[in-house]
Amino acid sequence: MTESSTLQALPDRLELSAPASEEMLDLVHVLLEHLWQQHEEVPVAERMRVEMAVIEILANVIEHAFEVDAGRPAADERGDGRRFTITLGVTDAEVLIDLADNGEPAAIDLSRVTMPDEDAESGRGLALALASLTDLSFHSADGRNHWSMRCDLS
Amino acid sequence: MTESSTLQALPDRLELSAPASEEMLDLVHVLLEHLWQQHEEVPVAERMRVEMAVIEILANVIEHAFEVDAGRPAADERGDGRRFTITLGVTDAEVLIDLADNGEPAAIDLSRVTMPDEDAESGRGLALALASLTDLSFHSADGRNHWSMRCDLS
Amino acid sequence: MTEFHVDTTASGIGVVRPEGRLNMVAARQLKSVLADLVAGGTHRIVVDLADTSFIDSSGLGALIGGVKSTRQQGGDLRIARPTEAVLTVLDLTNLTKILRPRDTVDGAFDD
Amino acid sequence: MTEFHVDTTASGIGVVRPEGRLNMVAARQLKSVLADLVAGGTHRIVVDLADTSFIDSSGLGALIGGVKSTRQQGGDLRIARPTEAVLTVLDLTNLTKILRPRDTVDGAFDD
Numbered sequence: 406m407t408e409s410s411t412l413q414a415l416p417d418r419l420e421l422s423a424p425a426s427e428e429m430l431d432l433v434h435v436l437l438e439h440l441w442q443q444h445e446e447v448p449v450a451e452r453m454r455v456e457m458a459v460i461e462i463l464a465n466v467i468e469h470a471f472e473v474d475a476g477r478p479a480a481d482e483r484g485d486g487r488r489f490t491i492t493l494g495v496t497d498a499e500v501l502i503d504l505a506d507n508g509e510p511a512a513i514d515l516s517r518v519t520m521p522d523e524d525a526e527s528g529r530g531l532a533l534a535l536a537s538l539t540d541l542s543f544h545s546a547d548g549r550n551h552w553s554m555r556c557d558l559s
Numbered sequence: 560m561t562e563s564s565t566l567q568a569l570p571d572r573l574e575l576s577a578p579a580s581e582e583m584l585d586l587v588h589v590l591l592e593h594l595w596q597q598h599e600e601v602p603v604a605e606r607m608r609v610e611m612a613v614i615e616i617l618a619n620v621i622e623h624a625f626e627v628d629a630g631r632p633a634a635d636e637r638g639d640g641r642r643f644t645i646t647l648g649v650t651d652a653e654v655l656i657d658l659a660d661n662g663e664p665a666a667i668d669l670s671r672v673t674m675p676d677e678d679a680e681s682g683r684g685l686a687l688a689l690a691s692l693t694d695l696s697f698h699s700a701d702g703r704n705h706w707s708m709r710c711d712l713s
Numbered sequence: 714m715t716e717f718h719v720d721t722t723a724s725g726i727g728v729v730r731p732e733g734r735l736n737m738v739a740a741r742q743l744k745s746v747l748a749d750l751v752a753g754g755t756h757r758i759v760v761d762l763a764d765t766s767f768i769d770s771s772g773l774g775a776l777i778g779g780v781k782s783t784r785q786q787g788g789d790l791r792i793a794r795p796t797e798a799v800l801t802v803l804d805l806t807n808l809t810k811i812l813r814p815r816d817t818v819d820g821a822f823d824d
Numbered sequence: 825m826t827e828f829h830v831d832t833t834a835s836g837i838g839v840v841r842p843e844g845r846l847n848m849v850a851a852r853q854l855k856s857v858l859a860d861l862v863a864g865g866t867h868r869i870v871v872d873l874a875d876t877s878f879i880d881s882s883g884l885g886a887l888i889g890g891v892k893s894t895r896q897q898g899g900d901l902r903i904a905r906p907t908e909a910v911l912t913v914l915d916l917t918n919l920t921k922i923l924r925p926r927d928t929v930d931g932a933f934d935d
């Protein structure tokens with residue numbers, strides 16, 4: 406089974422589908438708090454790492470995934486609405502999170518992400534998410550961008 | 560369009576799918592707070608009515624919809640997990656909420672619900688939900704129970 | 714999390730102040746707080762609802778249960794300072810008679 | 825909602841205490857709080873992170889921006905009392921040099 410299909414089969418997974426607006430960041434923080442309430446076995450260090458990664462990736466989706474690209478109207482102007490779906494779950498061995506959006510296909514090469522210099526005021530998001538997680542992957546297909554996050558329980 | 564299809568087409572609807580456990584009541588309270596943040600035009604009286612109805616119906620789902628019925632194992636023992644999905648949205652004229660669960664088909668006749676005597680310690684849930692909303696309907700199909708709630712904006 | 718603040722006044726009246734939402738989970742806690750008070754000999758109880766932002770039918774059930782068990786002992790349970798949300802629910806469920814809201818905690822047993 | 829408490833000490837040091845989470849939305853507010861202080865002539869600033877439960881890259885960006893703008897005026901921005909969550913992020917991003925955590929707000933400018 407792939408990680409995504411493991412996650413989609415977890416009976417106590419949490420799933421939220423919502424408009425891709427900044428106000429949703431707080432809601433996802435609360436969603437994570439509920440995930441930890443259901444799974445008190447997840448150590449606090451891993452909770453922090455997952456929260457960081459999820460919020461970074463979601464903030465990127467909200468900020469970048471719907472930019473008008475090469476003259477094509479952004480998703481919300483096409484009328485289908487800027488939305489994302491996040492799925493969160495915990496197995497015996499790992500925390501799994503999937504995040505999908507219906508924004509413009511993003512050309513992201515995670516293998517080229519590096520941490521910027523200390524005086525940079527931006528550009529740390531993806532590098533921080535990568536550093537926090539055991540595994541982060543991205544692919545774009547069928548008009549949706551998919552992020553898969555995994556944090557192994559130590 | 561039916562109310563459900565209107566709701567499912569709202570670009571800024573909120574959707575949560577989660578295990579049917581008591582801890583989720585708090586999460587749904589927070590979900591409602593976010594809905595009101597997105598829709599400041601909804602008057603406080605209608606916010607209270609919707610919140611009451613949603614929490615009553617969800618509490619019933621958590622409490623009753625998974626009771627072992629006539630010897631059949633409950634949903635979680637069949638291995639597919641006790642889960643619900645709630646969808647919340649606001650149109651120009653109304654607040655719409657759908658709630659579906661995968662519990663035992665419930666035999667509920669809303670036309671026979673009445674408010675119990677003042678010294679009853681239970682049995683007020685459905686009556687309170689009915690009294691709070693403009694419209695409440697229920698049907699069970701394809702192994703799922705569906706509740707549709709509507710509160711007109713005055 | 715809903716918290717329950719419990720006090721006893723000089724005249725022996727128990728004052729319970731739930732802080733937060735009185736839904737299914739909190740109602741169970743309120744039930745046992747009230748049962749403990751009655752079992753401990755406190756038969757006059759005021760539930761101060763000033764910080765109760767929400768109540769549902771199970772919260773109402775816990776209050777009605779408290780009314781019945783205190784009255785059985787010759788006492789009573791009264792509610793004080795309900796919020797708008799609580800008042801709306803009392804109205805919709807026709808409970809403003811058995812649970813008549815009082816303006817103050819101190820004066821809840823004056824009549 | 826993240827709140828920002830802003831004070832100025834007797835020695836003219838600005839103290840900013842964000843309460844809550846420093847994510848995208850709050851980072852924008854922090855940026856303008858810091859810009860207002862610098863524009864108003866306060867070039868030494870301590871950001872007290874004791875009540876900051878979470879920070880992300882945009883929150884870090886706002887702090888780095890503050891370091892740069894205060895230093896341009898001959899001052900500095902220092903952080904004090906970071907929570908475990910904030911320390912973890914500083915470590916992962918290699919920022920513990922430019923944003924070296926101080927133990928106290930009062931002593932943040934002692935060296």
Ligand SMILES: Nc1ncnc2c1ncn2[C@@H]1O[C@H](COP(=O)(O)OP(=O)(O)O)[C@@H](O)[C@H]1O
Nearest residue numbers: 465466469470511512513527528529530531532
């Ligand atoms: N979800 C996304 N969709 C499209 N582009 C993205 C997305 N996430 C990141 N990017 C691109 O990758 C770059 C680096 O992102 P990041 O490391 O988060 O830094 P920042 O957002 O501060 O620029 C962004 O500037 C953007 O061009």
Ligand SMILES: Nc1ncnc2c1ncn2[C@@H]1O[C@H](COP(=O)(O)OP(=O)(O)O)[C@@H](O)[C@H]1O
Nearest residue numbers: 619620623624665666681682683684685686770
């Ligand atoms: N979601 C549900 N699934 C199955 N049965 C239900 C459901 N909701 C309500 N019921 C039935 O309707 C009855 C009345 O419900 P309600 O008015 O909420 O009062 P209470 O839950 O306090 O008994 C319940 O006792 C239960 O038998």
